[in-house]
Amino acid sequence: MLPFGFFVYLFLGLCQLFISSFLLTTILVKLRLRQKYSIFAVKFIVDIIVAILLISLSFLDRHSDERTCNATLVISTSIPLLQVLLLLCEVIDWSLAAFSPVYFHHSSLFTRILPFLAGAVCYAVILVALVVIDMTTDNTQCIDSPEASAVTQAYDFSLAITTVCVLGLAVLLHKNLNGAYFKPVMLHFIATLFLEEFPLITCILLKYSNNNSAIIAADVTNWLVCVHSSLHSAYFIYNHQDYRESAVQLFSKLLHNRER
Structure with a gap:
């Protein structure tokens, strides 16, 4: 890992870990927020996992040995996928709100979390597949030609899912959502297009052309994915006044207890 890459991964990982942990803690300790923003708690848990993966990458040198090289590829490809x-x-959750508002508002929390549980299972299956591929394929060329590793095929899955998300967000925007949903959907549409779709396309094109720059593009993609996640968290804080008030109260209480 080059010094620049080390600091970027470490900085982004620590920032996301701190912010997401604070957001998650605030939601969990406040009953009213926990009841209202349980779905967002899932997002912050995922962000914490991604932050840990980013920090892990900062301490792994893919040039040290073949096994470490493949480990970095598995972790790196899993970040955008997650x-x-x-x-x-x-997007599925917003689609239910847009096209089936009655069902959406009367559905139980478990029903709304089901897509996220399915996503977690899907991620786990793909991650296990990546590990199996890593363990059963020849690792001798990883350091010299990491872009040729079979593990990097996961970027294709990530791009396919991202494209589905972009199309889904475009459909939602076309439906002329009300103000409560239009802004976050528009934010995600623009951010997904420029911070995930285009970087993944670039990464995959470089990968299939056997260009060593594909690995640099993969690193940049991971950083931009983190930026996208941070934008979402920032918008969550901006868009929910009750959360801001609760967060300020919790932060003030923590400072008061520390002074005592």
């Missing part, structure tokens, strides 16, 4: 699966679940 985030786009989360986004797909959110």
Whole structure:
């Protein structure tokens, strides 16, 4: 890992870990927020996992040995995959709100979480497949030609899911959603297009052309995925006044207890 890459991964990972942990803690300790924003709690849990993966990558040097090289590829490819699966679940959730509002508002929390559980299972299956591929394929060329590794095929899955998300978000925008949903959907549409779709396309094109720059593109893609996640968290804070008030109260209470 180059020094620049080390610091970027570490900085982004630590920032996301701190922010997501604080957001999740605030929701869990406040009963009213826990009842209202349980779906967002799932997002923050995923963000914490991604943050841990980012921090892990900062301490792994893919040039040290072949096994470490493949481990970095497995972790690296799983980051955009995890985030786009989360986004797909959110698109499904918004689609239910837009096209079946009666069902959406009367559905139980478990029903709304089902797509996220399915996404978690899908991610686990793909991750296991990546590990199996890593363990059963020849690793001798990883350091010299990491872009040729079979593990990088996961980027194709990520791009396919991202494209589905972009199309789904476009359909939702075309439906002229009300103000409560239009802004977050528009934010996700633009952010997904520029921070995930285009970077993944670039990464895959470089990969299939056997260009070593594909690995640099993969690193940049991971960073942009983290930025996308942070934008979503920032918008959540901006768009929910009751959360901001609860967060300020919790933060003030923590400072007060520390002073005592």
